[in-house]
Amino acid sequence: KALVWYWAGEWYYAEQDYPLAEKNLLRALELMEYADEKSISDNLAMLGLTYMRQSKYEEALRYMYRCYRLDSESGDSDRISSSLNMIAGTLLAAGNPEEAEGYILRAIAFAKSANTPPSRSAVIYGMASEIENRLDHKEQALLYADSACMVEATTGNRYKMAVRQTQKASILVSMGRFSEAEVILAQEVPYFREAGDQLSLAIALNKRGQAASGMGHRDEAVEYLSEAIDICQRIGNPYNEAYAQRAIYEILYKSNPEAARVHLERYHQLKDSLYSHATAEQLARFNAEFGRDELEKEKEQLTRRNHRL
Secondary structure (H helix, E strand, O other): OHHHHHHHHHHHHHOOOHHHHHHHHHHHHHOOOOOOHHHHHHHHHHHHHHHHHOOOHHHHHHHHHHHHHHHHHHOOHHHHHHHHHHHHHHHHHOOOHHHHHHHHHHHHHHHHHOOOOHHHHHHHHHHHHHHHHHOOOHHHHHHHHHHHHHHHHOOOOHHHHHHHHHHHHHHHHHOOOHHHHHHHHHHHHHHHHHHOOHHHHHHHHHHHHHHHHHOOOHHHHHHHHHHHHHHHHHHOOHHHHHHHHHHHHHHHOOOOHHHHHHHHHHHHHHHHHHHOOOOHHHHHHHHHHHHHHOOOOOHHHHHHHHHHO
16 A cells, blocks of 8 residues: 555656645555665655655755665665765755755765766766856866766666756856857757656756846747746746746846836745745754765656665
8 A cells, every 4th residue: 555655656746746746655654664664765755855846845854864864774875875865956955055065975975886877876966066056166067067968878868868968058057158058958948848847848948048148138038937937837846936037037127127026026925935944944953963874866766766666
């Protein structure tokens, strides 16, 4: 029974219906009293990711910490690396890239000691790239992004390659290299649209809008960002919606201040909602707990864990 609920939760997560995924995974956890620790860890990991996708960072960290504790006790370096990567990503999303950096560097070290397969190594390098980018370590971020792309190229996975390329484009946008980013995103936006991956499409549209704005193509930028907002509202992803709302405000505030004000108000509403889940005190408490014990992959990780179950 526990596995049936778990698989249902995993399926809804893959479908990006995070509230239903949460409901099924919580039910599975209730039924796992006599399950082995790896199965419990898998369920905790999925719950953490589900809460993270809903920007509920405190809840995400709570389940990820429990997952990390079980993985640490198992001594499995590959699983430990995966847990550390999830925690790093959640800390980054919660606005704490300084703490996230320590966890992702430890994740890389564990992955190397475990001889982690290329698909999972690419995920970890990709996360390291995002964290270094947020810390404004642009060249290091680009190096990690290139490493992720090179490793992913060996797997032949077109979807994952599109994700890595989008991450690289994001860094190029932050470096002001807008035309280079646009070349990448012009390929990946249609791919995600055809693949039906709404979350990745929203992220790519967000970045394409910023690239278009940087090149002075403001109408195109607003079009891309508006679509990203629509998708984020539909799937319930306030984190990426906030970025798009802020970007549209910055484009419109001179030419159309009234419309810009609406986007700015929505941005502040989202920002307040997001960070009410993860205050500095809460993050500090979780970080202290993780430190005492020493910290997507998503589709590949789900497949691997399914096989184990």
